[in-house]
Amino acid sequence: MHAKSRLLWIAVSAGLLFSENVRAQERPIVIRAATLIDGKGGVMRNQSIVVQGSRITRIDGGAQSATYDLRGLTVMPGWIDTHVHMDVHFDPNG
Numbered sequence: 001m002h003a004k005s006r007l008l009w010i011a012v013s014a015g016l017l018f019s020e021n022v023r024a025q026e027r028p029i030v031i032r033a034a035t036l037i038d039g040k041g042g043v044m045r046n047q048s049i050v051v052q053g054s055r056i057t058r059i060d061g062g063a064q065s066a067t068y069d070l071r072g073l074t075v076m077p078g079w080i081d082t083h084v085h086m087d088v089h090f091d092p093n094g
Contacts, residue, residue, distance in 0.1 A: 028052045032066035033075035049077050 029051040036044040036059065048063035049056055056077055 028057065029067045030060075030063050030065060031068045031070060031075065031077075032063070033070045034072050035074040037074060037076045039076065039078065046071075049075065 031049040031051065033047060033049065034045065036047045036049070038044070044059065044061075046061060048060045048066060050058045050060055050063060
């Protein structure tokens, strides 16, 4: 393969990969959960978490299509510590 052909192939490949990454970042990720704990004592049922890029943009009870369907599970969005021993629980009174 000639040097010019090789450079052209690399440029086309990089362009295709870059455009796919840009399109992937534009599409929001929707995570549907049965229970959502907000970290402030609030509990919501049957909600979807909409993530755009690296940020949670909204909580939406009516989001139609889920990227990840976690119905039947509890989600605590935004929490970083993946190993905790919760020593309190949330009851109907908060």
